[in-house]
Amino acid sequence: MGEPGFPSVWPIIETARLRLRPPSLDDAQGVQRFCNDPEVSRNAETIPLPYTVEHATEWIGLVLEEFEKGVGVGMLIEERASGEVIGDSCLKYDATHGRAEVGFVLGRDYRGNGYATEAARAMIGLAFGTLGVRKVMAVAFADNLASRRVLERCGMTLEASLRGHSMREGEPADDVMYGLLRREYDGGIRQ
Numbered sequence: 001m002g003e004p005g006f007p008s009v010w011p012i013i014e015t016a017r018l019r020l021r022p023p024s025l026d027d028a029q030g031v032q033r034f035c036n037d038p039e040v041s042r043n044a045e046t047i048p049l050p051y052t053v054e055h056a057t058e059w060i061g062l063v064l065e066e067f068e069k070g071v072g073v074g075m076l077i078e079e080r081a082s083g084e085v086i087g088d089s090c091l092k093y094d095a096t097h098g099r100a101e102v103g104f105v106l107g108r109d110y111r112g113n114g115y116a117t118e119a120a121r122a123m124i125g126l127a128f129g130t131l132g133v134r135k136v137m138a139v140a141f142a143d144n145l146a147s148r149r150v151l152e153r154c155g156m157t158l159e160a161s162l163r164g165h166s167m168r169e170g171e172p173a174d175d176v177m178y179g180l181l182r183r184e185y186d187g188g189i190r191q
């Protein structure tokens, strides 16, 4: 491996059950399928409902652009056994602060199998390994217990409760912020 930094070639990561790979415009239908879900739009600020193939195409374009600019690595999650696109996991990269923010969405039919945790761990590994960040963080709505559990299972620590921090469906909502420092990751959280 060369020096840590934003990769010039898009990584593909294989875990025990998943393949994380870059999206292409051909994936718009698959992305639409797992995003067009009230549970997803309720918990992910940027995902509207209904979520159309046009929204998916726009999102894929944005992900490709962010990679070109060196500010984001957005991956689709494929289930290796079926080859189905079942979700996504993205890193936003902040070179100035040596920091990355991780996020994830998993299709309704595939939840509860530990897939989001498996994907998030792989993305955290990418952030500390290839990108060489000092810190990985994540933000979730405070009542999003499944997401919080994923972050905790990845070894992240609750750092802040942000009261009335975001607007959600027209109402103020509380957020929580989680963080993982390189020394914690190097000290044994790495899987």
Ligand SMILES: CC(C)(COP(=O)(O)OP(=O)(O)OC[C@H]1O[C@@H](n2cnc3c(N)ncnc32)[C@H](O)[C@@H]1OP(=O)(O)O)[C@@H](O)C(=O)NCCC(=O)NCCS
Pocket (backbone or CB within 6 Å): 039, 040, 043, 044, 103, 104, 105, 106, 107, 110, 111, 112, 113, 114, 115, 116, 117, 118, 139, 140, 141, 144, 145, 146, 147, 149, 150, 153
């Ligand atoms: C959050 C999300 C990605 C989790 O996906 P997943 O593949 O089911 O996650 P995992 O199976 O890896 O882990 C989920 C954990 O949350 C727990 N969990 C699920 N629902 C829960 C609930 N309502 N209350 C408490 N814990 C819950 C599960 O038991 C599991 O923990 P465990 O393994 O210790 O038992 C998925 O629910 C999703 O896509 N939600 C909508 C979009 C979203 O919220 N994205 C995150 C935005 S910050």
